[in-house]
Amino acid sequence: MFLEKIELVSFRNYIRLSVQPHRELNFITGRNARGKTNFLEAVFFAGSGASFRHNDRNMIRWGEDYARVEAVFGLTGGVVTVKAEIQSEGGKKLLVDGAGGGRRQLPGRFGIVLFRPDDLQIIKGSPSQRRDFIDNDLGLIEPLYRDALTKYRRVLFQRNNLLRTVRENSVGAMQVWNEQFYRYGAQLLLMRMRLLKKFFPLVCQSYLDIAGDGEKIEMKYLSTVKLSGEKAVEQIIKDFAAEGKAREREELYKKQTVVGPHRDDMVFYLDGKDVRQFGSQGQIRSLVLALKAAQMHMFHRETGEQPILLLDDVLMELDAARQQYLMHNIIGGGRQTFVTSATGIENFCRQKGKIYLVDGYGMKEV
Ligand SMILES: Nc1ncnc2c1ncn2[C@@H]1O[C@H](COP(=O)(O)OP(=O)(O)OP(=O)(O)O)[C@@H](O)[C@H]1O
Ligand SMILES: [Mg+2]
Secondary structure, eight states, X not given: OEEEEEEEEEETTEEEEEEOOOSSEEEEEOSTTSSHHHHHXXXXXXXXXXXXXXXXXGGBOTTOSEEEEEEEEEETTEEEEEEEEEETTSOEEEEETTXXXXXXXXXXXXXXXXXXXXXXXXXXXXXXXXXXXXXXXXXXXXXXXXXHHHXXXXXXXXXXXXXXXXXXXXXXXXXXXXXXXHHHXXXXXXXXXXXXXXXXXXXXXXXXXXXXXXXXEEEEEEXXXXXXXXXXXXXXXXXHHHHHHHTHHHHHHHTSOOSSGGGOEEEEEETTEEHHHHOOHHHHHHXXXXXXXXXXXXXXXXXXXXXXXXXXXXXXXXXXXXXXXIIIIISOTTXXXXXXXXXXXXXXXXXXXXXXXXXXXXXXXX
């Protein structure tokens, strides 16, 4: 899929802006704090219905009542128009081809691959950041995964509420929620494992392409449920229930659910060593790049559509070899890419595409 046209009204530093980007490469440059990342955020918002920064309301230009983005996306099946608006009182309007229906209807909900310096946290950060990557960046490609996640989160929320109110010695009180909890948890766990089974080989291949031969890369999903080998949902439910039973007192004491996919993690090993603990900066960067490349390939394979790539400030952070990889293997290949950087225009001058300069007010093609 690709963005044919985008119009911004009262969005961050932009009063009004209209851009028809290049079908392949768009390089966005300008001094710091001029609106490069803001523009990528507008593209992401139009495609996914939310900001990639903290709070959707912050997208509204200071002093205004709303921020609006209108976009036209081209997909293999035809053109989709999106009108997305955030209001200062907290309301949000999303119209896809003129009709409501929320984020689910958006064409880019899953088809925008964003890569920014913060993404190093997928490796270095807490387990929740890795789970968010699985749930939000990979899982959402599959409608069934999305449904399983929603159901699980709902029952987890209710179970945690109950844990907060029951007395410590009231073992048995949790029975009401347990059956559903184990079932939904097992379904989610099984789907995650299936997803990662498809994803991991793509990461290995991409890592090999980036780092060259030499290092052996492995990935493992760490489940809080001890699985007894057989990966069928009924068996996982039993394993889950056994683990839950064993830790019931701990849960009553801590007043929270400690077993389940919401506490799981994934680890990456290079030559047998945990990257999070022993990886060099360069290895971590290569690995994150490999995750993003794999995400991109997986989206294409699962949907038949190419994702739109947003690369915010990452190019200059990479050494020459990884820049080469990015320029030759990630940028191009029939995908539409938006690259921001304050420097490095010389890398793009001879490429087919458009170069934009942002100055704090607008964005013009140079
Ligand atoms: N809601 C808002 N309304 C108006 N201006 C805003 C709003 N939010 C942010 N800005 C302005 O946008 C600027 C940041 O823009 P942006 O993050 O796009 O910079 P950038 O060009 O990506 O810079 P860098 O090269 O440092 O990453 C802020 O310094 C601020 O002046
Ligand atoms: Mg920026």
